[in-house]
Amino acid sequence: MKDVAVLGVGMQRFGMWPDRSSTDLGREAGLAALRDAGLSFRDVQAAYVGYIFAPVMSGTRTMKEFGLTGLPVQRVENASATGSAAFREACLAVASGRHDVVMALGFDKMTQMIQSSSQTTHPAWLEDAILPAAFFALWATRRMHERGTKPEHLASIAAKNWNNGALNPMSQRQPEKPVTVEKVLASRMVAWPLTTMMSCPIGDGAAAAIVGRPEIVRRLQPGRPVVRVAASELQTERYEPGHLFVGPVVGPARMTRDTSRAIYEEAGIGPRDLDLVQVHDAFAIEELEYYELLGLCAEGEAEAAIERGDFAPGGRVPVSTDGGLIARGHPGGPTGLAQIWETTLQLRGEAGRRQVKDARVGLCHMMGGGSVCIIHMLVRE
């Protein structure tokens, strides 16, 4: 992708915010991103707004909070990957030459979605809507059968992400004491072998990114490293024997392999060049599988790499540095943009206590039900 940079990022801490509307959360995240970019809303030429659960018209209505400038506003939705999809559309709008400054905004109140959906779902209708934890537990059971994975490996990933969350002021979960593997294993079982602490929480939140021409960063923020969007890929499912059509939360695992190969090719940058990675770790088993599918380690070697600490802070390639979905949270619409927030700060060297030393290349991976895989690669100039 040519000549697209992240000009600014902003977010509202994910969490339970019963007294704040998604409009309030969205406005504050968007204003934070504008301040970070050093831009006025008058400079924004288009906006892509991502939400899953808010009522119809919430996109255009929320954008009116910033002022009524007549800009084109388009709602984007792709389940859990909604924020990533909004970011992608904003980048494409700049890359196409149509616009110079575009906002991607994501917000949601997952806490309200849970209340409304519980009235229309029933466990007997598993063919319609399986519990996400149960679906990914099926990945875990299979992995344990094929590779001898232990619950301790999953707990180790979860503990890492909880402890990363403690270093991130925007993380929903911020444990006061270091989380241990034992504590994760002792937490309540959700769907065997996944426990509550191996699972992401529900929550509310918002996140935003302003994307535009790289020269705008140089002009408005001299001295700040320019973070470019090197590549963006989105893929849906490809048919393969044994394909599940009814009940899966996301498609076959190979979606991540195929989409990542495409982005490595597009960017001309391979998995060995990555300095940090964010993944769709809604459940710890996902992060384990994505290590291999993204090419961060060889197939069948994820367990050994976890034991070596390859993906922990200070490791070979730190993953879920902001706490991931497991700790930072996963409200829905804003989640993919929170990954962009984290990666942008890391590449600028502004990530504080969780800074990955001399980070230059970051990858952001999201899955969305339906299903889609969306990956972005950000590179510091």
Place this chain on the structure above:
Amino acid sequence: MAGARVPVKAGYFTVPDDPAEPPRLLGSRCEDCGEHFFPRRAVCAKCLSERMADVLLGPRGTLYSYTFVHFPLFGSTRVEHIGYGVGQVDLPEGPRVQLPLAGRQEDYRVGLPVEAELEPLREEGGQEIVIIRFRPVASS
């Protein structure tokens, strides 16, 4: 004794008149490339042919993976169902299906031969609403 048995959702499985007979899954077979699908579809996902024939799949298969759910993550309506099982089952015709499992976690292991059965869910207007699920193949 409840009246007729009816599926919780039409279009997914048979409800045989004989209660001893296992249900079967309603699938499609592509008349051009021979691939089988569940559920029924109008266009072949593999070769894109529109020549699809209705077929019955199962009732037996092999357990690909499984879990048991212990937590009502999606709200209060799930509380009464804590402990239900979910399995992915490879059917001999090719499709993999994801459905509830009967019994307890200890009854299952990857690779186990399983068989579909109907389970009453509730009564409604004198009819018995049934779901389809898998259980271990009875050893005989």
